[in-house]
Amino acid sequence: MSETIAVIPGDGIGHEVVPATLRVLDTVADFEYVHVEAGDAVAERTGEPLPEETLAAVTDADATLFGATGETSADVILPLRDAVDSFVNIRPARTYPGVDAVQPETDLVILRENTEGVYAGIEDRLTEDVSTLTRLVTGSASRRLGEFACEYVAEQGLDGFTVAHKNNVMRVTDGLFVDTIRAVADERGVAVDDAYMDAMATGLAMDPTDYDVIVCPNLAGDVLSDLAAGLVGGLGLLPSANVGSERGIFEPVHGCAPDIAGEGVANPTATILSAAMLLDFLDYDDEAAAVRTAVETTLAEGPRTPDLGGEATTDAVADAVVDRLS
Amino acid sequence: MSETIAVIPGDGIGHEVVPATLRVLDTVADFEYVHVEAGDAVAERTGEPLPEETLAAVTDADATLFGATGETSADVILPLRDAVDSFVNIRPARTYPGVDAVQPETDLVILRENTEGVYAGIEDRLTEDVSTLTRLVTGSASRRLGEFACEYVAEQGLDGFTVAHKNNVMRVTDGLFVDTIRAVADERGVAVDDAYMDAMATGLAMDPTDYDVIVCPNLAGDVLSDLAAGLVGGLGLLPSANVGSERGIFEPVHGCAPDIAGEGVANPTATILSAAMLLDFLDYDDEAAAVRTAVETTLAEGPRTPDLGGEATTDAVADAVVDRLS
Ligand SMILES: CC(C)[C@H](C(=O)O)[C@@H](O)C(=O)O
Ligand SMILES: CC(C)[C@H](C(=O)O)[C@@H](O)C(=O)O
Numbered sequence: 001m002s003e004t005i006a007v008i009p010g011d012g013i014g015h016e017v018v019p020a021t022l023r024v025l026d027t028v029a030d031f032e033y034v035h036v037e038a039g040d041a042v043a044e045r046t047g048e049p050l051p052e053e054t055l056a057a058v059t060d061a062d063a064t065l066f067g068a069t070g071e072t073s074a075d076v077i078l079p080l081r082d083a084v085d086s087f088v089n090i091r092p093a094r095t096y097p098g099v100d101a102v103q104p105e106t107d108l109v110i111l112r113e114n115t116e117g118v119y120a121g122i123e124d125r126l127t128e129d130v131s132t133l134t135r136l137v138t139g140s141a142s143r144r145l146g147e148f149a150c151e152y153v154a155e156q157g158l159d160g161f162t163v164a165h166k167n168n169v170m171r172v173t174d175g176l177f178v179d180t181i182r183a184v185a186d187e188r189g190v191a192v193d194d195a196y197m198d199a200m201a202t203g204l205a206m207d208p209t210d211y212d213v214i215v216c217p218n219l220a221g222d223v224l225s226d227l228a229a230g231l232v233g234g235l236g237l238l239p240s241a242n243v244g245s246e247r248g249i250f251e252p253v254h255g256c257a258p259d260i261a262g263e264g265v266a267n268p269t270a271t272i273l274s275a276a277m278l279l280d281f282l283d284y285d286d287e288a289a290a291v292r293t294a295v296e297t298t299l300a301e302g303p304r305t306p307d308l309g310g311e312a313t314t315d316a317v318a319d320a321v322v323d324r325l326s
Numbered sequence: 327m328s329e330t331i332a333v334i335p336g337d338g339i340g341h342e343v344v345p346a347t348l349r350v351l352d353t354v355a356d357f358e359y360v361h362v363e364a365g366d367a368v369a370e371r372t373g374e375p376l377p378e379e380t381l382a383a384v385t386d387a388d389a390t391l392f393g394a395t396g397e398t399s400a401d402v403i404l405p406l407r408d409a410v411d412s413f414v415n416i417r418p419a420r421t422y423p424g425v426d427a428v429q430p431e432t433d434l435v436i437l438r439e440n441t442e443g444v445y446a447g448i449e450d451r452l453t454e455d456v457s458t459l460t461r462l463v464t465g466s467a468s469r470r471l472g473e474f475a476c477e478y479v480a481e482q483g484l485d486g487f488t489v490a491h492k493n494n495v496m497r498v499t500d501g502l503f504v505d506t507i508r509a510v511a512d513e514r515g516v517a518v519d520d521a522y523m524d525a526m527a528t529g530l531a532m533d534p535t536d537y538d539v540i541v542c543p544n545l546a547g548d549v550l551s552d553l554a555a556g557l558v559g560g561l562g563l564l565p566s567a568n569v570g571s572e573r574g575i576f577e578p579v580h581g582c583a584p585d586i587a588g589e590g591v592a593n594p595t596a597t598i599l600s601a602a603m604l605l606d607f608l609d610y611d612d613e614a615a616a617v618r619t620a621v622e623t624t625l626a627e628g629p630r631t632p633d634l635g636g637e638a639t640t641d642a643v644a645d646a647v648v649d650r651l652s
Contacts, residue, residue, distance in 0.1 A: 071494075130465075132463075134459070136458055138457070166545065168397075201552045202561055223524050225524075227527040230530065
């Protein structure tokens with residue numbers, strides 16, 4: 001029986017990179033797709049950026065391929081991450097032969113806490129002048145992230161990981177975060193280092209080879225992964241996986257890019273690599289590896305989209321990946 | 327009557343870069359120095375990282391030159407910033423001829439909100455499992471920062487500034503921040519752009535020339551300025567000014583660098599440039615300009631400290647700056 005994949009193109013270039021990626025997926029697997037809507041366009045039509053039907057499709061599916069949404073993104077992707085209880089967001093960032101990069105030796109993975117921190121959504125306008133947001137950090141969420149990180153580095157054959165945080169200022173909350181993860185790593189004999197997130201921003205910009213796996217709170221992961229994207233050649237290259245429980249959501253780190261939407265020149269690489277992470281998740285290991293190899297060859301030999309200095313269309317890139325898979 | 331400057335070397339390399347900087351200051355001005363202690367060493371001796379006497383010296387002085395402190399940093403610099411009501415932290419980041427940089431065309435200034443955000447220090451361990459931090463954003467703090475930014479860009483002859491934020495997730499708090507600053511800029515006819523702080527991390531890494539002046543909440547400023555340091559050649563180059571009211575505190579963005587402390591090879595540039603900002607603040611405009619020129623010549627022609635690929639000592643660099651001023 002073939003797995004069911006919920007497919008959400010979203011808005012803008014989501015409608016270009018997702019169909020292109022499905023053609024790649026079809027070359028290596030035989031999934032059943034459930035096509036559903038989310039984002040600005042459906043919100044404009046129906047008032048609801050995340051229709052019931054979409055939520056149901058995602059929670060029913062074995063995995064979800066998500067493109068990108070616009071203004072309504074936070075109303076779409078945050079509830080979806082919650083709905084599948086994906087407590088970690090895996091964001092690998094690496095450079096590729098053939099792709100110009102600010103830091104050409106980058107190869108790291110960010111494991112981002114995906115459920116709490118400033119994303120807990122607890123805000124108040126107390127008075128005309130005063131507003132507050134409650135940043136939530138729990139030992140239980142920190143612990144499962146730490147456990148995930150330990151298993152992740154073991155699988156990858158790595159020694160350990162680095163925790164990014166700001167526990168000199170956020171003493172109680174990031175204190176709990178770091179101490180909990182450190183305790184988990186110690187229990188399991190995994191090496192753990194830690195760094196202030198500001199110092200890590202300097203370190204990443206100057207020499208990203210200092211880091212393999214970075215484990216961090218939600219917002220730190222948001223910012224550090226976008227920084228890493230800037231170092232490796234742009235957001236067009238960064239895939240991500242929202243995982244942790246039985247279901248996963250796989251999405252490029254980039255947004256819906258209204259500036260180039262409709263031109264058919266969006267880089268599909270991040271979404272195709274997100275599909276490779278989906279294949280990994282569903283234990284299609286060989287297929288995932290084949291897709292990655294085909295993507296790497298395409299990045300090295302072309303065709304390439306304009307963000308990478310090329311002139312190819314989204315479809316031409318996807319065709320090249322498909323050809324290399326056949 | 328000569329101005330009074332409180333001088334706090336702090337810990338580690340603070341004891342190297344601050345004396346070196348005082349020699350530079352002495353070449354161009356005739357200040358009265360009040361030498362006081364803060365940081366790990368005094369805390370170890372007395373139990374108090376920020377002695378009463380130090381606090382009093384800072385609030386009495388016309389300005390403070392601060393080096394760097396260690397583990398106790400947050401207990402020292404955050405109360406000091408509060409004590410002088412310095413509501414903005416100015417952090418210029420630029421590249422210099424002769425200094426290798428990841429992004430050699432960088433020239434920008436970060437205006438960091440310096441009193442609230444996650445730095446408000448309101449945290450709780452609610453239960454064994456649950457901890458919270460209250461992120462505070464007020465319209466009044468946002469407004470004075472916006473006003474400062476408008477004056478700043480006008481003085482620099484620039485058109486406008488870019489606000490960095492995350493108002494898609496922190497809707498109420500960063501919503502208030504962005505809306506307030508935008509309103510101030512609109513009132514004053516200053517152009518204002520805005521960007522998500524994650525997208526700005528990508529943008530800065532890929533092309534920092536897209537930005538002149540970035541206005542942002544406290545933690546965003548902390549991270550983005552360290553990122554900028556990584557792009558221009560390291561933390562050894564970034565000065566900062568805590569200002570806004572009658573008194574100011576001037577400090578390098580770097581820490582006390584225990585790894586190299588005592589070797590006499592710390593780069594004094596960031597502290598000397600912080601002293602130049604102090605000179606600006608006290609209306610010693612010509613002297614400030616002269617110090618900057620002498621620093622630039624020294625960066626271009628040497629001697630340089632090891633962090634910049636040279637072999638010179640802290641003192642040799644300071645001597646070279648002094649010579650070029652004489
Ligand atoms: C759209 C936004 C809510 C989202 C986030 O902040 O998580 C995005 O920036 C991301 O990184 O996936
Ligand atoms: C030491 C620490 C409290 C401080 C901060 O976070 O403000 C430092 O990182 C800085 O940037 O000046």
